[in-house]
Amino acid sequence: MSPFTIAVAGKGGVGKTTFSALSIRHLHRAVNEVVLAVDADPNANLHAKLGIAPGKTIGEIREELLADGDKLPAGVSKQEHVDYQIRLALTEGDGFDILTMGRQEGPGCYCYVNNILRTFVDSLSEKYKFIVIDNEAGMEHLSRRTTRTSDVLFVVSDASKAALESATRIASLAREMNLEIGRMALVRNMLGPGAGDIRGPEGFDAVYSVRNSAKIRSGIVESESLLTIPPDDHAYQDIAKAVDEERKLSR
Numbered sequence: 001m002s003p004f005t006i007a008v009a010g011k012g013g014v015g016k017t018t019f020s021a022l023s024i025r026h027l028h029r030a031v032n033e034v035v036l037a038v039d040a041d042p043n044a045n046l047h048a049k050l051g052i053a054p055g056k057t058i059g060e061i062r063e064e065l066l067a068d069g070d071k072l073p074a075g076v077s078k079q080e081h082v083d084y085q086i087r088l089a090l091t092e093g094d095g096f097d098i099l100t101m102g103r104q105e106g107p108g109c110y111c112y113v114n115n116i117l118r119t120f121v122d123s124l125s126e127k128y129k130f131i132v133i134d135n136e137a138g139m140e141h142l143s144r145r146t147t148r149t150s151d152v153l154f155v156v157s158d159a160s161k162a163a164l165e166s167a168t169r170i171a172s173l174a175r176e177m178n179l180e181i182g183r184m185a186l187v188r189n190m191l192g193p194g195a196g197d198i199r200g201p202e203g204f205d206a207v208y209s210v211r212n213s214a215k216i217r218s219g220i221v222e223s224e225s226l227l228t229i230p231p232d233d234h235a236y237q238d239i240a241k242a243v244d245e246e247r248k249l250s251r
């Protein structure tokens, strides 16, 4: 069975990486499986929120492969060489493996290397039961199709009008592009106590609320890791609930 894949999108600073990291932590606790975490944001920081040092990025590997040209260790095929490099890029954490995409391809024709990389990432994906992809801000990633096929796209927004508008645009673009996305869910993040319900903006299959958490906000000052957030944290519980609900609905 193909893995249950969660993609996370939204405007900058609305809480995408926080949502991704806590989803990963929750999934591991709930099902005791190693989750594949994919950091598809060029400003990668998912590793930090998951409490580990950054590994080599796919972007760096691509640059090295291009710079090396056809210089390969004796007796090693290009595919074997790429496979080996990517294995180095896959960093193991507590309950997850993380792959950091790094810089996107430049203007040159990198098709060959990119295709090898994509094929590898795809085949790697099949080894997991759960994948969580933290995307860059905005909607570039939709056209680059890093979101590829996902069971659910969580579009995160804060209470601001701009973030909500951005979320709505992302949802409608994803529909227009006919991406293989099972369900689209809006996440209203960082909600204060007085926040009321909103009628779900059109284009979403579900709307979830995630409360504001002082621990998450202050955590950033000391260590960025969200692995120390207590399990009874309101925001963590809200995220866990959204993920569980979507798992139920998607299968």
Ligand SMILES: Nc1ncnc2c1ncn2[C@@H]1O[C@H](COP(=O)(O)OP(=O)(O)O)[C@@H](O)[C@H]1O
Residues within 6 Å of the ligand: 010, 011, 012, 013, 014, 015, 016, 017, 018, 019, 189, 190, 191, 210, 211, 212, 213, 214, 216, 217, 220, 235
């Ligand atoms: N539910 C929440 N409660 C309190 N602070 C939050 C919450 N979600 C995110 N934050 C804070 O908001 C900021 C941006 O979050 P981040 O996940 O990095 O956003 P993005 O990945 O969308 O840029 C961080 O300082 C983070 O700690």
Ligand SMILES: [Mg+2]
Residues within 6 Å of the ligand: 016, 017, 018, 041, 045
């Ligand atoms: Mg982020």
